[in-house]
Amino acid sequence: MDKILTLIAPRGALSPDNLAKAAAALRAAGAEAGAVQPLAETEAADLPFAGLPLDVADRVARRALEGSPVDAIAQDVAGRRKRLLIADMDSTMVTSETLDELAGEAGLKEEISAITRRAMNGELDFEGALRERVGMLKGLALEALERTWATTTLMPGAEELVATMRAHGARCALVSGGFTFFTGRVAERLGFHEHYSNTLLHDAGRLTGHVGEPILGRNAKLVTLKRLAAEEGIDLAATLAVGDGANDLDMLGAAGLGVAFKAKPVVAAAARARVDHADLRALLFAQGYRVEAFRAAL
Numbered sequence: 001m002d003k004i005l006t007l008i009a010p011r012g013a014l015s016p017d018n019l020a021k022a023a024a025a026l027r028a029a030g031a032e033a034g035a036v037q038p039l040a041e042t043e044a045a046d047l048p049f050a051g052l053p054l055d056v057a058d059r060v061a062r063r064a065l066e067g068s069p070v071d072a073i074a075q076d077v078a079g080r081r082k083r084l085l086i087a088d089m090d091s092t093m094v095t096s097e098t099l100d101e102l103a104g105e106a107g108l109k110e111e112i113s114a115i116t117r118r119a120m121n122g123e124l125d126f127e128g129a130l131r132e133r134v135g136m137l138k139g140l141a142l143e144a145l146e147r148t149w150a151t152t153t154l155m156p157g158a159e160e161l162v163a164t165m166r167a168h169g170a171r172c173a174l175v176s177g178g179f180t181f182f183t184g185r186v187a188e189r190l191g192f193h194e195h196y197s198n199t200l201l202h203d204a205g206r207l208t209g210h211v212g213e214p215i216l217g218r219n220a221k222l223v224t225l226k227r228l229a230a231e232e233g234i235d236l237a238a239t240l241a242v243g244d245g246a247n248d249l250d251m252l253g254a255a256g257l258g259v260a261f262k263a264k265p266v267v268a269a270a271a272r273a274r275v276d277h278a279d280l281r282a283l284l285f286a287q288g289y290r291v292e293a294f295r296a297a298l
Helices: 016-028 054-064 098-105 107-118 124-137 143-150 158-167 180-190 217-231 246-254 265-268 282-286
Strands: 004-007 037-041 044-050 070-077 084-087 171-179 193-196 200-203 206-209 239-243 257-261 273-275
Touching: 004 016, 004 054, 016 044, 016 054, 054 070, 070 257, 070 282, 084 158, 084 217, 084 265, 098 107, 098 124, 098 143, 098 171, 098 257, 107 246, 124 206, 143 180, 158 171, 158 180, 158 282, 171 180, 171 217, 180 193, 180 217, 217 239, 239 246, 246 257, 246 265, 257 265, 257 282, 273 282
Parallel strands: 084 171, 084 239, 171 193, 239 257, 257 273
Antiparallel strands: 004 044, 004 070, 037 044, 070 273, 200 206
């Protein structure tokens, strides 16, 4: 069969009943469904199928599994394993929005978080919203960045995702609308080959309230995806992109597998592939990796 539906759940939450419901839904929609192929017991499995478009398979599987914490991602079998990973940072590789947490050091977390939410849901121009938020932090001492980093937590599954893809020859790049202070540390911690982001300008140990230009925004993420794919000599079909905000939409749409990870509503609605329940290990299962092939942190 030429297509595969991968079902992924939080560890221990994928049941035989979930698998049976998904297979029955595919068959009811006119597909031919094969035997279940486990990837990790009670966490992930593949269901081969044929005779149904990918978007329809996604839709009918999600409808059948509604109310269960199970993600469904349909793909072509050919080219399933990707050779380039492009990942967003905030609320994707780390659990927080680092700018919002930094704002907490200035007593402005509530105000700045409200702007962040609107920008990430596509309600505000990203570049303008970034300049506005950074401007509100003028005069903040640089020690606040170190304190923010000290409380930043990696997203579950992030270490395994990067380590496993690197071990199998993929290039891994962190591409963020956030700031180099954080992306450099996250990239080093997780083993990304490189990172691209924005620069917080400072003088005499304090933030100036300005960000370096040009700002790395929505289009820059897409440009970076295309540039790195060209450098690797691969088609965009061989790339994987993951993110949660509106500034990720263009790169998600262009990548061979673009995954909206626990994304903002506008992103979840626009992206065909999405992970709403599982952790970042889902991106490895979606590529057909069995849990035995996962690598721990570098």
